[in-house]
Structures are given as C-alpha cells and as structure tokens.
Amino acid sequence: MSKYQALLTRLGDVVSLREAMAVLGYDQQTQMPAGAAEGRARQLSTLARMEHEIFTDDATKHLIDDAENEVDDVYESDAVSLLRVVKQDYEEATKFPASFVEEWAKETTLAHETWVHARANKDFKAFESTLERIMVLAHKSAEFLGYKEHPYDALLGRFERGMTTAEVDRIFEGHRPRLVDLISRISQKPQVDDSPLHHHFEQDKQREFAMNVVQRFGFDTHRGVQAVSVHPFCTSFGVNDVRITTRFEDNFLNPALFGMMHEAGHAMYEQGVAQHLDGTMLSGGTSLGVHESQSRMWENVVGRSKGFWSWALPMLKETFPQLADVSLDAFYKAINKVERSFIRVEADEATYNLHIILRFGIERDLLGGKVAVKDLPKVWNERFEASFGITPPHDGLGVLQDVHWSSGLVGYFPTYALGNLLSVQYYNTAVAQHPSLPDEIANGEFGTLLGWLHDNIHAHGRKFTTAELTKRVTGGEIESDSYIAYLENKLGEVYGL
Amino acid sequence: MSKYQALLTRLGDVVSLREAMAVLGYDQQTQMPAGAAEGRARQLSTLARMEHEIFTDDATKHLIDDAENEVDDVYESDAVSLLRVVKQDYEEATKFPASFVEEWAKETTLAHETWVHARANKDFKAFESTLERIMVLAHKSAEFLGYKEHPYDALLGRFERGMTTAEVDRIFEGHRPRLVDLISRISQKPQVDDSPLHHHFEQDKQREFAMNVVQRFGFDTHRGVQAVSVHPFCTSFGVNDVRITTRFEDNFLNPALFGMMHEAGHAMYEQGVAQHLDGTMLSGGTSLGVHESQSRMWENVVGRSKGFWSWALPMLKETFPQLADVSLDAFYKAINKVERSFIRVEADEATYNLHIILRFGIERDLLGGKVAVKDLPKVWNERFEASFGITPPHDGLGVLQDVHWSSGLVGYFPTYALGNLLSVQYYNTAVAQHPSLPDEIANGEFGTLLGWLHDNIHAHGRKFTTAELTKRVTGGEIESDSYIAYLENKLGEVYGL
Numbered sequence: 002m003s004k005y006q007a008l009l010t011r012l013g014d015v016v017s018l019r020e021a022m023a024v025l026g027y028d029q030q031t032q033m034p035a036g037a038a039e040g041r042a043r044q045l046s047t048l049a050r051m052e053h054e055i056f057t058d059d060a061t062k063h064l065i066d067d068a069e070n071e072v073d074d075v076y077e078s079d080a081v082s083l084l085r086v087v088k089q090d091y092e093e094a095t096k097f098p099a100s101f102v103e104e105w106a107k108e109t110t111l112a113h114e115t116w117v118h119a120r121a122n123k124d125f126k127a128f129e130s131t132l133e134r135i136m137v138l139a140h141k142s143a144e145f146l147g148y149k150e151h152p153y154d155a156l157l158g159r160f161e162r163g164m165t166t167a168e169v170d171r172i173f174e175g176h177r178p179r180l181v182d183l184i185s186r187i188s189q190k191p192q193v194d195d196s197p198l199h200h201h202f203e204q205d206k207q208r209e210f211a212m213n214v215v216q217r218f219g220f221d222t223h224r225g226v227q228a229v230s231v232h233p234f235c236t237s238f239g240v241n242d243v244r245i246t247t248r249f250e251d252n253f254l255n256p257a258l259f260g261m262m263h264e265a266g267h268a269m270y271e272q273g274v275a276q277h278l279d280g281t282m283l284s285g286g287t288s289l290g291v292h293e294s295q296s297r298m299w300e301n302v303v304g305r306s307k308g309f310w311s312w313a314l315p316m317l318k319e320t321f322p323q324l325a326d327v328s329l330d331a332f333y334k335a336i337n338k339v340e341r342s343f344i345r346v347e348a349d350e351a352t353y354n355l356h357i358i359l360r361f362g363i364e365r366d367l368l369g370g371k372v373a374v375k376d377l378p379k380v381w382n383e384r385f386e387a388s389f390g391i392t393p394p395h396d397g398l399g400v401l402q403d404v405h406w407s408s409g410l411v412g413y414f415p416t417y418a419l420g421n422l423l424s425v426q427y428y429n430t431a432v433a434q435h436p437s438l439p440d441e442i443a444n445g446e447f448g449t450l451l452g453w454l455h456d457n458i459h460a461h462g463r464k465f466t467t468a469e470l471t472k473r474v475t476g477g478e479i480e481s482d483s484y485i486a487y488l489e490n491k492l493g494e495v496y497g498l
Numbered sequence: 499m500s501k502y503q504a505l506l507t508r509l510g511d512v513v514s515l516r517e518a519m520a521v522l523g524y525d526q527q528t529q530m531p532a533g534a535a536e537g538r539a540r541q542l543s544t545l546a547r548m549e550h551e552i553f554t555d556d557a558t559k560h561l562i563d564d565a566e567n568e569v570d571d572v573y574e575s576d577a578v579s580l581l582r583v584v585k586q587d588y589e590e591a592t593k594f595p596a597s598f599v600e601e602w603a604k605e606t607t608l609a610h611e612t613w614v615h616a617r618a619n620k621d622f623k624a625f626e627s628t629l630e631r632i633m634v635l636a637h638k639s640a641e642f643l644g645y646k647e648h649p650y651d652a653l654l655g656r657f658e659r660g661m662t663t664a665e666v667d668r669i670f671e672g673h674r675p676r677l678v679d680l681i682s683r684i685s686q687k688p689q690v691d692d693s694p695l696h697h698h699f700e701q702d703k704q705r706e707f708a709m710n711v712v713q714r715f716g717f718d719t720h721r722g723v724q725a726v727s728v729h730p731f732c733t734s735f736g737v738n739d740v741r742i743t744t745r746f747e748d749n750f751l752n753p754a755l756f757g758m759m760h761e762a763g764h765a766m767y768e769q770g771v772a773q774h775l776d777g778t779m780l781s782g783g784t785s786l787g788v789h790e791s792q793s794r795m796w797e798n799v800v801g802r803s804k805g806f807w808s809w810a811l812p813m814l815k816e817t818f819p820q821l822a823d824v825s826l827d828a829f830y831k832a833i834n835k836v837e838r839s840f841i842r843v844e845a846d847e848a849t850y851n852l853h854i855i856l857r858f859g860i861e862r863d864l865l866g867g868k869v870a871v872k873d874l875p876k877v878w879n880e881r882f883e884a885s886f887g888i889t890p891p892h893d894g895l896g897v898l899q900d901v902h903w904s905s906g907l908v909g910y911f912p913t914y915a916l917g918n919l920l921s922v923q924y925y926n927t928a929v930a931q932h933p934s935l936p937d938e939i940a941n942g943e944f945g946t947l948l949g950w951l952h953d954n955i956h957a958h959g960r961k962f963t964t965a966e967l968t969k970r971v972t973g974g975e976i977e978s979d980s981y982i983a984y985l986e987n988k989l990g991e992v993y994g995l
Contacts, residue, residue, distance in 0.1 A: 013540075013544070014544050014548075017540055017541045017544035017545070018544065018545075020537070020541050021518055021522060021541050021544075021545060024521060024522055024525055024541070025518060025521055027525075028521055028524075028525060032723055032725070033723070033739065034719060034720055034721055034722055034723050034738075034739060035720055036718070036720040036721035036738045036739070037721060037735070037736065037738045037739030039738070040517070040735060040736035040737075040738050040739050040776065040777065041735075041739070043510075043514055043736075043777055044514045044517050044518050044521070044735070044736075047510070047511050047514035047515065047518075048514070048515075048518060051511075051548065221533070222531060223531055223532055223533040224531055224533035224534060225531055226529055226530070226531050228529070238534070238537060238538075238541070239534065239537035239540075239541075240537075241531075241533045241534045241536070241537050242530065242531060242533070242534030242537055242538070279537065280537065280540060
C-alpha cells in the first residue's frame with residue numbers, strides 16, 4: 002500500500018467518526034427525547050476526542066509528508082488537492098492545546114443555557130460575564146491560530162479559509178451606503194401588502210408543496226431526507242445521505258416554503274460533490290460563504306423570482322385555494338417585501354446584509370479591543386440606529402438575538418453576507434453561459450442550472466478555496482456590484498423606484 | 499485514579515461507541531434514505547472496529563486484573579458485578595480471531611440478500627449453499643467459544659449466558675406434549691371469531707390509542723421515543739434514551755396495538771436500569787430471554803387479559819366507534835384466538851412455543867451433525883406436521899420464513915420461548931407478593947407491577963444471569979408448569995374446555 006493510500010485509510014476513519022457525530026447531532030435536533038441530553042453529550046464527546054486524537058496524531062503528519070513525495074504536481078488533482086487541504090486542516094487542528102479545546106467546549110456548552118435565559122428575559126447583564134469569558138477564549142484562540150494583521154483574521158479564517166478582515170471590510174463598506182440608500186428610497190414609496198402569505202396553511206400541504214418544489218429543483222430523496230426541527234438546518238453524513246429540516250408555521254407560508262428551498266440549496270451542494278470524493282476529507286462544501294451562496298440562490302434568486310412564480314403560483318393555488326384571487330404581481334411583491342426590522346433571521350434581501358455588516362463591525366472591534374463587552378447593548382443600538390433608522394426596544398430584539406456567540410462562533414456572521422453576494426455572481430455567470438436559463442426557470446425546468454452548479458461548484462468539494470473557486474467560475478473576485486444591481490433591478494420594479 | 503476507575507473510563511468509551519452505533523442503526527431503519535446504505539456500512543464498520551480494538555486490547559485485561567485487587571467481595575456490588583460480567587464479555591470477545599470476525603460479517607451481510615430473494619421465490623435451493631457456509635461458520639464459532647457437552651451450548655450461551663442445550667431440551671420437552679394436547683382440544687371446540695380486529699382503523703388513531711396505553715403502562719416519553727419502521731424493534735442508547743418502533747396495518751389492529759405493548763415492555767426494562775449504571779457495561783437487559791419476558795408480559799399477560807380490557811375497551815370504542823357493538827367477552831376471545839398457522843411471528847400464545855421448539859431441535863441437530871442443510875425442507879415439514887398436524891405448502895411458509903439464520907443468529911430462537919415461560923413465572927411472583935395486582939390492572943393502574951419489575955428485575959441491569967435473577971425473583975428455576983397452567987386457565991375459559 003502506498004503512503005497516500007495509507008493516509009486515505011487513516012483519514013477515512015476520521016471522516017467516518019465525523020459523519021457518525023453528525024448523525025448523532027441530527028437525531029438530537031429532530032427526535033431525541035429531552036431526558037437523553039446528558040447521555041448524548043457523553044457519546045459525542047467520546048467520538049470527538051477519538052476523532053481529534055486520530056487526526057492530530059504525529060502518524061497523520063508523517064503520512065502526509067511521505068505521501069507528498071508520491072503524488073503528481075497537478076494543483077487540482079484529487080491527490081494534490083487532498084494533501085493541500087488536509088495539511089491546512091492538520092495545522093489548524095494541532096494549534097490548539099487539548100486543555101484549551103476542553104475549556105472551550107465546556108464554556109460554550111454552559112454559555113448556551115445562560116444565553117437562552119438571558120434572551121428570554123431580555124437581560125444582557127445575565128449574559129455579560131459569560132460573553133466576556135467567551136471573548137477572552139476567542140482572543141486566545143486567535144493567538145493560537147496566529148494572524149498577520151488583525152486577530153479577527155484568524156477567527157474569520159476558520160470559516161472562510163484565506164479571507165482577511167481588511168478584505169471583508171472593503172467588500173462590506175463597498176456596498177453598505179448603497180444598501181442604506183436603496184432602503185431609504187424604498188421607504189418613501191407605497192409599501193407592499195404581504196397579507197396573502199398570512200392565511201391559514203395546513204402543515205401537511207405546506208410540506209407536500211415545498212417538497213415538490215425542491216425535488217423539482219433537484220433535491221434527491223434517494224440520497225436525502227426531510228424532517229422537522231425547531232431551528233431548520235442541513236446536515237450531511239456523506240454525499241449520499243443529506244438531511245434537511247423544516248420549521249412550519251400554521252399561519253405564515255414563508256418559514257417552511259422558503260426555508261425548505263434554502264436548506265435544499267445547501268443539500269444539493271452536498272449531494273453534488275463528486276462521488277469518488279465521498280468518505281474523503283475533500284467531501285462537503287468548501288466554505289460557509291459558498292454554501293450560503295447555494296442556499297440563497299435557490300431561495301432568493303430563483304425562489305423569489307417572478308419567472309419561477311409564473312410557473313409555480315398556479316400549483317400553489319391548487320394546493321391552497323385561499324390564494325385563488327392573488328395575482329402573480331401581488332404575490333411576487335408580497336414575497337419581496339422590504340422592511341426595516343430588528344431580527345436578522347427574518348430580514349429580506351435588501352436589509353439582510355446590513356444586519357451582517359453591523360455584526361462584523363462589532364466582532365472586529367471586540368477583537369481589536371475597541372469595544373468592551375459591557376458596552377455592547379449601547380454600541381449595538383447606536384450602530385443599528387445609524388444603519389436602520391430605528392432602535393431596538395430591548396436587547397432581546399438587539400444584541401441578544403443570535404445564538405452564535407454563545408456557541409463560540411465568532412467570525413461566522415460575514416459568511417452569510419458573502420453568500421448573498423456570491424449567489425448573484427454565480428447565477429449571473431450561469432446565465433451568461435446559458436442565456437435560456439431564466440426562461441427554463443419560468444417553465445419549471447432547473448436541470449441546466451443545477452447541472453452547471455454541479456459541474457462548476459459542487460463536484461469539486463473542498464478542492465478550492467472560496468477565492469479560487471470564484472476566480473475559476475466568474476473569472477473575478479467576490480464583489481458587491483452584482484448584488485446591488487440585482488437588488489436595484491428587482492426592487493426597482495417591485496417598488497417602482 | 500484507581501485501576502477500577504481507569505477501567506470504568508476505558509469501558510465508558512466502549513459503551514459510548516456501542517451507543518453511537520445503535521443510534522446509526524436506529525436511523526438506518528427509521529429514516530435513512532436508500533442511497534445511503536454504503537456510507538452507513540462504512541461508518542458502522544469503522545466504529546465497530548474501533549470498539550473491538552479498544553475492548554479487546556491487552557490494556558483492558560490488565561485493568562480488569564488490577565481492579566480485581568481493589569474491590570470488595572460482595573457478589574452483587576456494582577464493582578464486583580461489573581468485573582465479573584466484563585471478564586466474561588472480554589473472554590468471549592477475544593476468542594474470535596479478527597479474520598474470522600471479518601469473514602463472518604461479510605458472509606452474513608451477503609447472505610441476507612440471498613435469503614430475501616430465496617424466500618420471495620420460495621426457493622430453498624437458492625439459499626442452500628449460503629446456509630451451508632453459515633453453518634460451517636457457526637460450527638467454527640462454537641469451536642472458538644468452546645463448550646462442555648454440545649457445540650450448540652456455545653452458540654446458545656451467546657444469547658443466554660450459562661444456559662445449556664440439555665437444560666433447554668429438558669424445559670422444552672417438559673411442555674411440548676402438553677401444548678400439543680391443549681391445541682388439539684381447542685381445535686375440537688367451536689372456533690373464535692376475530693373479525694372485530696379486522697375493521698378499518700385510521701393509523702393516527704391507532705398510534706394515539708396505543709401510545710396512551712403504553713404511557714399508562716409506564717413507558718417514559720421524557721426518556722423515550724416512538725417511530726415507524728418496517729420491522730418493529732426496541733433499541734436503547736443508554737438508560738435515558740430508549741426508542742421503540744411500530745408497524746401499522748390499516749385493516750388490522752394487532753400489529754400496532756400489541757406490537758407497541760411488546761416493544762414498550764422491552765423499553766421499560768431498559769429505562770428501568772438503575773441510573774448509576776448508565777454508561778457502564780452493566781447497563782441494558784441481562785439476556786434476550788429476560789428481555790422477552792418483559793415484552794411478553796406487557797403484551798400478553800397484561801395486554802391480553804380480561805381485566806385489562808375491562809378497563810381499556812370503553813376507551814378503544816371511543817377511539818374506534820366501529821367497535822361499539824363488540825362485547826368485552828367477544829373482544830377478549832378475539833384477541834386470544836388460537837390457530838395452527840405456519841408463520842411464527844403471527845402465532846398466538848398457545849402455538850408460539852411449538853414454533854420455537856421446532857427450530858431449537860433443528861438447530862441442535864444441525865450443529866450435532868444429525869441433520870444436513872440440504873435435507874432441511876424435508877426435516878422441517880415432517881417435524882412441523884408432527885407438532886401442528888399441517889404441512890407448509892411451500893418453503894416460504896416453512897424453513898425459509900425467518901431472517902435469523904441469514905444473519906448468523908443460530909442459538910437465538912430458544913430465548914423467545916424462555917421469555918414466554920419467564921413472563922408468567924415473574925408475573926405470578928409479583929401477584930403473590932401483591933395480591934391486588936389483577937384488580938389494579940382492571941382499574942388501569944400499572945404502577946405496582948412496573949415498580950416491582952423495576953426493583954426486582956430492571957434495576958440490576960446485567961448484574962445477574964437469567965438463572966441467578968430467576969432464583970432471586972421466584973426462588974426457583976425457569977420451568978414450564980406455570981406457563982401451561984396459565985394457558986390452560988385462560989384458554990380453558992375462552993374455548994370452554
């Protein structure tokens with residue numbers, strides 16, 4: 002057996018353990034009874050420890066080094082790509098002392114409960130000291146990882162390998178004023194009526210319709226399953242086992258319908274990774290930003306387009322006769338309503354990135370020592386007012402709204418906004434290469450788009466970084482002009498700007 | 499840290515891996531998409547290999563040996579019991595060479611598919627050579643395990659530690675003629691009408707009613723969940739996470755109703771193990787026979803009793819008005835109908851053990867070299883005719899009906915019959931100590947019975963063997979007189995013998 006084969010075998014165990022952990026996590030969020038939490042934590046921590054031990058062992062390093070002498074030098078070949086990616090993974094994983102990993106896991110597990118109560122009671126003080134400890138750990142973590150310019154670079158890089166604070170700042174500042182301006186112009190126009198989305202909709206029928214849509218998109222139920230959970234998510238246990246979950250509301254169509262399109266976008270990415278990469282460390286999406294580009298493309302660029310609904314609305318009306326009198330134009334406007342609101346997860350396409358840019362700035366300044374945890378409510382509200390023109394009435398609708406910090410996820414938020422930008426850049430490239438795409442979508446045909454995504458993005462798995470992939474696909478870099486143009490065009494029509 | 503503590507820690511990893519494997523198995527049977535089979539096999543085989551490596555490592559043996567010098571000498575203390583049980587587990591696990599384990603896994607995985615097709619085509623020849631190889635492996639396995647008198651002892655002992663072929667033979671031959679006689683007398687009486695069980699019953703309502711019943715029994719949904727699967731089963735990932743599954747038929751009440759009581763019986767055993775044994779190798783039921791005693795007690799001794807239905811039938815009628823005109827007497831007779839039939843899993847309480855005794859004799863004679871695989875259809879049909887007075891029209895209703903052999907499970911069948919015998923022995927003991935029990939059941943109160951089972955059987959987990967436990971509980975040994983008396987009494991009334 003070659004050293005490369007031996008490495009693959011060793012890493013195969015790591016992948017299998019990670020996939021098993023993902024199954025346990027999925028079960029936890031979809032089925033597990035409440036009383037089982039402690040046992041599940043025990044099972045997961047055992048698997049996590051074994052996974053970490055096997056992966057970070059010196060034997061892995063030696064196999065990587067030896068294997069490098071065996072493989073060709075084609076940058077994008079499976080072997081060269083695997084070694085490149087695994088080396089980076091290995092270096093990252095071995096930077097943290099075991100004691101720190103344990104402290105981190107313990108602190109964030111406890112923090113979650115504290116945050117849940119603090120948010121419920123709109124009481125930032127109850128979360129403050131916990132968040133202070135987490136930020137100290139985030140700082141330490143940046144020091145372990147190392148960085149060139151800004152400690153935030155290190156945290157960002159865990160979710161978007163190679164991305165820097167300066168680059169994100171440039172991209173974000175490049176479109177923030179234009180978003181503010183767009184939203185301001187919209188606010189001066191007659192507002193959109195979204196009451197058609199707030200009828201009573203039977204959950205069974207919501208599920209059936211949304212599943213029909215995402216299967217038509219190309220979500221493969223031979224290799225995927227849909228279930229119900231409080232917080233919708235997508236997870237995968239390999240290329241051929243991808244799960245999406247849905248949250249239903251009886252009186253609001255959006256959470257299940259657009260939520261399922263969103264998760265199916267993630268799922269089709271995972272299902273589209275080349276079969277021969279299954280079970281290797283090249284399997285899965287390359288970054289959170291690219292992942293989000295897929296979910297947002299299907300949810301928004303396709304799923305909130307007029308063409309799509311010219312095909313889908315008649316079927317929706319068959320499912321829900323209460324919508325019989327709603328015109329395509331009225332429905333299209335309703336699902337594209339823009340509104341200044343406090344909660345990120347409920348935000349529309351125009352305001353969403355502003356929510357993210359706010360969080361990015363705050364995280365960067367926390368890491369840079371320019372903002373103290375104790376001042377967060379004040380800073381949050383001031384900056385929110387500056388971007389949105391409204392002030393959260395309490396911290397539950399402000400600084401306490403997101404789960405991320407309590408889970409130790411600092412540096413994660415920017416990927417959401419990058420995903421929005423990329424969704425339009427990738428889609429525009431696909432249309433440039435296949436001008437018939439919009440017409441196909443208006444006829445309920447999605448094969449060309451999905452095939453293009455499979456070939457150009459999904460199949461590669463983790464071979465290329467976001468920047469490399471974007472260069473290959475679009476010929477350029479991640480940028481915000483395309484997204485702004487997309488919003489101006491779409492919302493210009495909706496609001497008659 | 500003491501050596502005993504170190505051993506507990508090491509074994510804790512083994513238990514966590516086993517529990518994780520059980521989660522993956524449960525997901526596989528309840529949710530996993532068809533295309534994921536290969537990936538799941540990869541994940542499971544990785545975990546199984548790690549579990550086996552950790553458990554059978556010399557380090558485990560050394561810790562066991564060292565720990566033995568630290569603990570007290572109280573036979574039933576946690577520490578002494580754990581060491582006793584783990585030593586036996588360890589010795590058993592290390593008896594098989596890794597190459598044999600691999601061959602076994604491979605052969606039985608392939609055999610399953612072969613058996614499925616052979617049964618569907620009623621074609622024993624298509625399964626014959628596969629079954630021959632499995633029996634060769636079963637033989638080898640008996641040699642690896644070692645035995646005193648009969649190679650079948652070794653196989654039996656894997657499912658009922660300490661049980662011998664001679665003992666099973668004595669117990670089975672002790673009641674076989676009496677079963678044959680009872681069934682013969684019943685067949686001469688007017689037969690029971692079970693048409694009330696064959697109405698159309700909505701699945702949602704079946705589920706709701708059966709769940710109400712088993713929750714009333716004491717199945718704890720804070721630490722348990724019910725799901726749907728093709729083959730009903732119970733599995734547990736620790737004391738606080740026990741899953742049961744159900745198969746529904748639209749036009750037959752029994753599979754879901756009595757099936758759920760049965761699986762809940764298993765589940766309450768797992769949930770009743772003492773909390774401080776959770777995560778240790780003493781957690782779980784002590785043997786398949788004792789496990790089956792719990793499922794059969796709740797399904798049959800309680801669930802098919804007149805007292806229970808005097809309480810439950812009015813509620814069942816509320817759920818299913820189509821039963822409004824069925825009297826308690828008629829319903830009681832319907833659910834206790836005795837019928838000579840070909841299929842074990844559909845058998846009633848009187849004929850069930852005859853199905854098992856047939857299989858036991860055949861397995862014993864296969865292992866003893868008295869019956870050849872190629873003669874099985876002939877032997878099966880002759881012996882079936884001798885016990886039941888009818889001959890299977892084809893092998894699909896005969897020798898090919900059970901999945902067990904294709905999975906390598908030789909020596910498993912007897913535990914079903916032992917469970918039936920024990921269910922009545924244990925129940926009678928409980929009634930002797932709590933004479934009000936039958937009246938409580940007739941009032942829908944099950945707390946005394948469940949509490950007694952928890953204290954006397956469940957809490958101990960794997961501390962005692964079936965024989966030890968039965969001695970502690972009943973003061974005697976496993977025997978068939980009680981079961982026969984129970985059947986004579988119940989079916990005497992139903993059939994007016």
